[in-house]
Amino acid sequence: MNKDKVAVLTDSGGDIPKALLERYGIYQIPLRILYRDREYLDGVNISANTVYAMLPVEIPKTSLPDGAMIQSVFDRIKADGYEKVLVVCISSGLSGTCNVMKILGDAYEGLECFVLDTKNISIGSGFFALRAAQYLEQGMGWEELLQKMPAELPNSRVFFCVKTLEYLQKGGRIGLVAAAFGTALNLKPVISCNADGIYYTVGKALGRMQSIHKIETLAQQTAGDDEVELAIMHGGAPDEAELIRAELRKRIPKGKITVMGQISPALGVHTGPGLLGIGVFKKS
Structure with missing residues (x-):
């Protein structure tokens, strides 16, 4: 109606x-x-x-x-x-x-x-x-x-990690994420949007696997004990996205995964292949 x-x-x-x-x-x-x-x-x-x-x-x-x-x-x-x-x-x-x-x-x-x-x-x-x-x-x-x-608007959060910051830098979408972010140490930023809708570093991790674990932990902390809707998005990384789905089912038992899939080509231009992200939407 x-x-x-x-x-x-x-x-x-x-x-x-x-x-x-x-x-x-x-x-x-x-x-x-x-x-x-x-x-x-x-x-x-x-x-x-x-x-x-x-x-x-x-x-x-x-x-x-x-x-x-x-x-x-x-x-x-x-x-x-x-x-x-x-x-x-x-x-x-x-x-x-x-x-x-x-x-x-x-x-x-x-x-x-x-x-x-x-x-x-x-x-x-x-x-x-x-x-x-x-x-x-x-x-x-x-x-x-x-x-x-x-x-x-405050009910929705996204957390994502990328294999490289190269494409965010070249596309001018780096926001508040440090451009020279620990490349030599393989230090990876975990990125979200702040209250102004600008990218910022919400966490950091050493290497690919730790950055994936970090977005899972941030999603779990955001969800708490609430019933939430979840989304798992990836950029040409479906196998890793499936691993995240299995992990979230354990970590967020009250979470309902309503969306899972590849990000749009336009967003892929700015993040490059290998992006992994989790969206959490809390019900009001």
Whole structure:
């Protein structure tokens, strides 16, 4: 039941699997991946594995959706009978998508638009689009939704580790993570988003295995004894992701793994192959 005719729109950086987008009727707009001589739409006509394979040859740039694409999505939402749209975006501290969606949403005639800056990345942002769609399905009205969603922003955390900081550095997404982080000692940062939606070092570990154990421990500490939703995301590392799933089932028995899969190609541009991440969403 969606009594106020509210649509939910998110960007592809939220890493919501296609099956869940379809299940909840969530609209998604892809980010863009720009190579010197061609352009791709994130997850539409390029895969993360293709991006990884091309990295030794060229590191592409990423860009927000263009105005014409955003306009066309708003047109489709309106044509489908909706009167309002909640736009859920990855952190404005990491992407300009949030700001351009707000500008174009405010100017669009025929739809009341609210843009939620999740101050988060990947499924840490995507969780909110899923939750909003669930609330609407349960009968929540527009005004209550606009109060509920911003209040839940502290409920979502992501923790991830990468094999190398090279791609975060070259993509300008290093945030507050030290660029020269113990390379000689194989010291690995564990990264999250702070309250401003900027990457920062939430922990550190010696080597790959210890960094994986660290994100598992941080997820466990965040979950506590609560019932939580969990997500396991990876960048071309499905076997290690499966090991994390087995470990989280032991460490967080009240956790429900609702999402597991590969991050979007656009996010893969900035993290490179080998990323492993855990998302924790606490229920309010």
